[in-house]
Amino acid sequence: MPRTARKKSKSGIYHIMLRGINRQTIFEDEEDRFKFIDTLRHYKQECEYNIFAYCLMDNHIHLVIKEGKDPLEKLMKRIGVSYVYWYNWKYKRSGHLFQDRYKSEVIEDDRYLLEVIRYIHQNPLQAEMITSNGEYRWSSYAEYTWRHSNIVDTNFILEMFSRNNETARDLFIEYMGRMSDSKKEFNLERTNRLTDEEAKEIIKNVIDNLATTQLQSMEKEKRDELLRKLKAIEGLSIRQIARIIGLNFNVVAKT
Incomplete structure (x- = not known):
């Protein structure tokens, strides 16, 4: 089937999902997750993009990023190739790890941006891996709430809630705690899935x-x-x- 052209975001912000080929596991242990985060950090410095959220699940990855000096396609290729090369070396395997085409959804307004970030942070909760957002180690939620930014540009999002840092974090936590209806809110999950x-x-x-x-x-x-x-x-x-x-x-x- 012919591939449709990707929609371009006027804001430069996208919700990205990478999934393991045949839904296979892409993170076997903590080292794998640390390596992927290091890969994001490396190309963040090199390609000058912004990252507003991430969540590393066992067999898929969610990212919210804003393009920098490199177009999205080039950036995602560099991140994917780098991690797969390391993963194949570590596990003495060859071939593809990710499905051949990542999924992307444009984000054009602040309200939807916040909804997507909430959806991403609630992924482990929806999967019943945790009982509250703060329990999951491998998402950007911790960077917003622990007052220590690792790779996420938290200020851009927190300032949508308040200019006061403490107030912004409190409001962010309250907003993230509201349950979202992913089936109704997100085209990325809905439109790519056939009945x-x-x-x-x-x-x-x-x-x-x-x-x-x-x-x-x-x-x-x-x-x-x-x-x-x-x-x-x-x-x-x-x-x-x-x-x-x-x-x-x-x-x-x-x-």
Whole structure:
């Protein structure tokens, strides 16, 4: 399927998501997370971009950044290539680690910027990994609340709440504590995910209108070829493919 051109942000600010290929884990331990943060820091200095939020989950990454002297595509390529090179060296592997195209969403106003940052900080909470925002170590929430900035440009966001630092932090914490409805608020998560009805139509087209269950008894070589085509379609998840076709999740994931 042809790729659509990315929308350009007039403000230069984007919500970025990087996901592990086939949703695989991209951070095995603390060292991996420290390395990725160091990579962000290195290119922040070199490319002069701003970072307003981040969250490192096990198999995906959220970033809110403002372009600097390099365009977004170049910046994300440099960050991705640098981390993957190190990760492959460490784990004695080769090949891709991230899905081949990061997702990006433009942010043009302050209200939406704050909503996106709140959504990102609440990712571990929504995943039931923690019971309160302050418990998660691998997001920028700590940089806003511990009064110590590591790689995040916190002042830009905090000044939206108050010119007084203490008041701004208190208001920020209160705002971050309000639960957001991610399904309603964020196009990045919503528009790139297909409904089962949409997925069924795409699958039928790829397999030349065969009954989806026919893949279960199809010759393995032919079946795997079709599964690889389906997995390459943006928005079509492995779980959806397995469910609609009636194959085991692991069979689809390992193809």
